[in-house]
């Protein structure tokens with residue numbers, strides 16, 4: 158819709174905008190040339206400095222270098238660092254300008270500030286651009302003023318600046334569709350970002366990597382992106398509502414807002430699996446920012462236990478648990494368990510800490526009882542961490558004394574006598590080292606030999622390996638029934654014993670379950686008094702519904718000073734299932750109420766209206782979802798009488814999708830199902846890529862993958878494989894929903910025989926049935 162106020166015709170207006178754009182592009186290009194010159198000079202400088210460096214090094218004779226040379230090296234190094242920095246910054250800036258050159262801006266705002274006589278026009282783009290100091294031709298989308306583009310309607314609007322709230326009168330909000338420096342179209346909008354623009358974007362095809370949404374951020378999303386106050390920002394958002402997109406935009410915003418004080422290494426994002434990490438890795442670099450630290454929760458913990466293997470995603474997902482084990486599972490994942498452990502650790506200050514003997518040459522050198530005695534010899538004013546530090550100091554002293562006594566032992570004399578000439582030389586400090594007498598030389602060598610032998614013991618002590626972590630954990634597990642009435646949690650003594658025995662059995666096989674992993678490490682941290690990473694400023698947790706309250710509490714402990722953004726969809730809890738419904742209140746209880754903000758995203762952008770209507774109808778008591786009005790085919794149901802027939806139907810569907818240039822993902826419930834289908838397709842001569850582990854990369858073309866790896870991803874077309882009657886349990890509603898909601902443009906459901914009850918509840922008007930292949 159064109160603005161009525163415009164006096165000039167539509168065509169002229171477009172020409173005027175194009176002329177302005179051309180002018181900006183011109184200036185960007187000039188700036189690029191200057192920058193390029195600067196880069197070339199910097200590169201030459203770097204070369205000169207490097208050459209000079211080599212000269213200084215060449216001039217150095219013998220072992221010692223002159224004071225002058227040392228100073229010179231220092232100065233050269235400083236110069237080198239400075240030039241390097243400036244060179245790097247210029248390169249980065251040039252990269253951004255190259256992007257700006259193609260689309261210098263995507264929006265324009267006309268407004269008048271309160272108390273100012275004149276109207277202003279500003280253009281908004283991926284990054285700011287000035288042709289002279291403070292003369293902004295383009296404003297960064299993250300600049301305070303840009304906020305009103307995403308937020309407000311026309312008329313009086315306010316926006317946040319670092320100095321407080323500002324208010325302006327907004328007259329015009331214009332969006333541009335620019336391709337390679339040409340304005341294809343523009344829209345003037347009254348409200349927030351117009352639907353036309355969003356439709357254009359959403360109608361596009363999926364790819365193996367996620368894209369940014371800078372141009373079309375929605376008001377609700379903007380709130381999340383620009384929040385600077387909350388300690389906990391908790392976002393519940395429907396499938397496809399842009400949670401992941403918003404997180405990435407938010408990180409870009411924070412890096413801009415706190416430029417100079419915040420680096421990308423102080424931002425960490427926990428994501429559901431490595432496949433997903435790969436999927437989103439281009440978004441920030443495309444906005445000219447560096448990626449944050451990115452990992453899965455399991456990676457975060459498992460790297461600390463290199464000798465244990467942690468349950469895999471597929472094991473975690475596919476292990477069938479009976480109701481009673483579920484009770485145990487719930488109990489050990491709750492905040493209460495976290496608190497029990499915290500309190501238990503305090504008791505360890507009085508008694509019960511388990512240690513291992515410290516051995517030397519296979520003989521017990523300091524027995525565990527002795528260590529325990531030392532450990533508890535310190536008064537109650539010592540906390541666990543100090544107590545351990547003091548113990549380490551004492552043990553090291555004992556070790557030193559031991560060196561003295563050991564030097565006189567027989568094995569040392571024998572060793573000295575048997576030393577070859579080369580070995581002797583290696584022990585001396587200088588080749589011609591002199592000693593007063595033979596006894597002194599013998600002492601010198603004995604000390605060297607014993608110290609070297611004791612090095613291992615020293616490390617053993619310093620690395621706290623004498624702590625018996627596993628026994629401490631086991632003792633804790635055994636103590637739990639004495640601390641708390643397990644029956645209240647629906648757990649019998651027998652079941653608890655089984656949980657403990659399973660832990661031991663796994664541990665002996667060098668394995669640990671996800672349920673035990675966090676408590677195990679938490680106890681270790683408590684015992685060693687290890688504090689968290691104080692430097693981490695922002696923690697993002699995506700797919701929060703798959704975390705347990707225990708894990709959240711532990712994260713809070715590990716990153717005590719960070720601000721948290723947690724995003725998830727309680728409708729998609731495929732690991733924690735129903736427990737997740739209480740997650741919000743549990744997460745909130747870890748923070749002060751006035752520092753917490755909860756935002757709901759109800760609009761779903763990924764899928765067509767038809768697909769969203771269909772997926773929404775599966776949920777019996779779900780969170781609110783509003784489809785975005787983009788139209789496509791009704792989801793289709795392919796019912797077959799046999800597996801062979803079903804495979805034929807799938808093949809036909811893939812072909813139909815291919816004709817539309819839709820990339821198809823076939824999502825099966827388990828890895829075994831996916832594997833089998835992939836084989837059957839291949840037997841029929843149909844090519845597809847099986848994604849069997851999170852460490853793989855997404856491929857182009859048809860892919861087959863198990864449901865637990867589809868988290869967070871999206872595809873043009875999804876075929877849900879085998880949604881038959883017996884395939885899904887009643888409590889797997891969220892899983893079915895997660896699978897189906899991955900589809901952007903087309904959704905197909907297959908079943909062999911009767912359809913799953915979970916889908917039968919969807920009213921028939923929301924899909925079409927095709928029975929014959």
Ligand SMILES: Nc1ncnc2c1ncn2[C@@H]1O[C@H](COP(=O)(O)OP(=O)(O)OP(=O)(O)O)[C@@H](O)[C@H]1O
Pocket residue numbers: 355358359368369370373374375378394395396397398399400401402403725726762763868869870871898
């Ligand atoms: N404001 C927007 N402008 C353009 N596209 C958007 C916008 N918000 C979301 N999208 C698109 O919608 C799709 C879904 O977004 P995203 O994956 O971030 O959602 P999500 O809430 O994390 O989904 P899920 O929970 O289902 O994994 C993506 O293709 C994204 O690009």
